[in-house]
Amino acid sequence: MSVKRHVYMDHSATTRVDPRVLEAMLPYLREEFGNPSSLYRLGQKASRAVEGARRKVAEVLNCSPREVVFTGCGTESDNLAIRGVALALRHRGRHIVTTPVEHKAVLKTVQQLEQHWGFEVTYVPVNRYGQVSTEEVERALRPETVLVSIMYANNEVGTIMPVAEIGHLLSERDIVFHCDAVQAGGYLNLDVNELRVDLMALSGHKFHAPKGVGVLYIRRNTPFVSTLTGGGQEGGGVSIRHPQCGRHRGAGHSAGIGPDRA
Numbered sequence: 506m507s508v509k510r511h512v513y514m515d516h517s518a519t520t521r522v523d524p525r526v527l528e529a530m531l532p533y534l535r536e537e538f539g540n541p542s543s544l545y546r547l548g549q550k551a552s553r554a555v556e557g558a559r560r561k562v563a564e565v566l567n568c569s570p571r572e573v574v575f576t577g578c579g580t581e582s583d584n585l586a587i588r589g590v591a592l593a594l595r596h597r598g599r600h601i602v603t604t605p606v607e608h609k610a611v612l613k614t615v616q617q618l619e620q621h622w623g624f625e626v627t628y629v630p631v632n633r634y635g636q637v638s639t640e641e642v643e644r645a646l647r648p649e650t651v652l653v654s655i656m657y658a659n660n661e662v663g664t665i666m667p668v669a670e671i672g673h674l675l676s677e678r679d680i681v682f683h684c685d686a687v688q689a690g691g692y693l694n695l696d697v698n699e700l701r702v703d704l705m706a707l708s709g710h711k712f713h714a715p716k717g718v719g720v721l722y723i724r725r726n727t728p729f730v731s732t733l734t735g736g737g738q739e740g741g742g743v744s745i746r747h748p749q750c751g752r753h754r755g756a757g758h759s760a761g762i763g764p765d766r767a
């Protein structure tokens with residue numbers, strides 16, 4: 506009897522859960538199923554596991570665990586990031602710079618800001634390899650630009666954008682930089698200080714975690730209004746704690762994020 510074998514070559518679509526990931530997760534799907542917000546032992550054990558995971562992610566990103574927010578996917582991270590910054594800074598300026606080759610999680614979000622919130626979006630063209638140049642990004646900036654959103658690695662053709670170069674350019678100005686790094690997780694350098702990004706989106710299922718796990722890095726003091734409201738999980742869905750501080754002084758609110766925010 507012949508055995509049918511499959512070769513799976515679409516890791517940019519999704520990946521198989523690594524057996525080590527499954528192994529690490531199983532206790533929390535079985536006996537350690539507590540709500541991390543619960544005060545009794547079962548909840549506190551779950552809470553310790555979540556905070557341990559947050560510290561591990563922070564090590565990879567070279568940031569504080571308080572700057573790491575767990576979400577449900579890359580789409581949620583991108584949506585939260587872009588809408589959260591745009592809404593926080595809408596009184597300072599309503600211009601966003603991005604590229605036409607971003608994932609729909611970014612494109613549809615900026616389009617919605619155009620349609621419903623009076624923002625204007627500039628789509629900086631890419632070259633024939635799908636790469637944007639830092640000079641073109643610089644040319645697109647205006648006094649009222651509040652946010653630049655550029656992906657790290659392209660999901661269709663794999664082009665890597667000059668994220669660190671753009672990050673350095675923007676760090677000298679009062680413009681927030683969001684990077685959709687969903688296709689870069691597990692492959693490229695994710696050090697947020699070397700890349701000089703203010704917000705970065707990651708998605709677990711692209712690098713051997715299960716579907717339903719995302720990360721949003723938010724640099725401390727980044728102006729941010731959470732578009733998720735609720736019971737205080739993930740620091741109140743990225744709620745606001747430190748008004749008007751940091752390098753975006755006077756710009757609105759800032760994210761003072763982390764588990765001790767709630």
Ligand SMILES: Cc1ncc(COP(=O)(O)O)c(C=O)c1O
Nearest residue numbers: 578579580608610660687688708
């Ligand atoms: C570049 C990029 N951004 C965002 C997403 C959305 O991620 P998720 O599937 O976790 O919502 C994807 C998914 O393919 C992607 O490739």
